[in-house]
Amino acid sequence: MIYQSIYVLVICSIGSLVNAHPGFMDLIPNGHIVPNPCANSSIPWVGVGHNNRTGGGIANVFGAAFLTAKMTWTRDLCMADSDIDGKTNGFELGDPDCKWVQGGTPANKPVSHPGVCEPMTTKTCMAVNLNIQCI
Template structure:
């Protein structure tokens, strides 16, 4: 198994608890408009969590966001937290990593930075072990 997958699995299954706060959505581009990767037409409000409403176990993006001191940085933007081949910035509509808090992002969010997509691939199924689509 690839070392990065092992790391992702360890982070996801570690059980770290983080409280979801709506104000955190203001700290990332399009934080209030991240699409639900489970296929519904809903918005995923708990972007850093494994369930759409927040709270509970942090997902891989939530863990990276915490490591970045809850700041949208170029490094966090360029990272691919969920290892689906798209950077967090691309998924959140800031492909050039120029967004700053309070500004309008370049585009709309096109994916979820903490949920590997497409969800039914072998790689993504391992990353998304704790994602709750209910």
């Protein structure tokens, strides 16, 4: 019985980590205006760490890296290329020199999404983006 309770507690805890929360957008540079990588869409991708634009569900590769960084914009997270598209997370989010601090103004506007490999139609990116939902 105690193991079932622990199991439920762990599952609930994990579930709370993978839901998109607007406050998380404040923890990364330009978090409120991350470009939508889906074709012909100008609506920002508010669930930055998720496979779908609005958040919730499974974390994308950037979301997983963000969790590993304890939901903190670190130099390591900034310098990483989570979506393996050849651009660092910092470059994609407008902080190429990794100098942004929470509450500050990023050096640049974001240029792409750090959790979605782009261009999406390349063979490498299609494998990385297998669960990305462009709906």
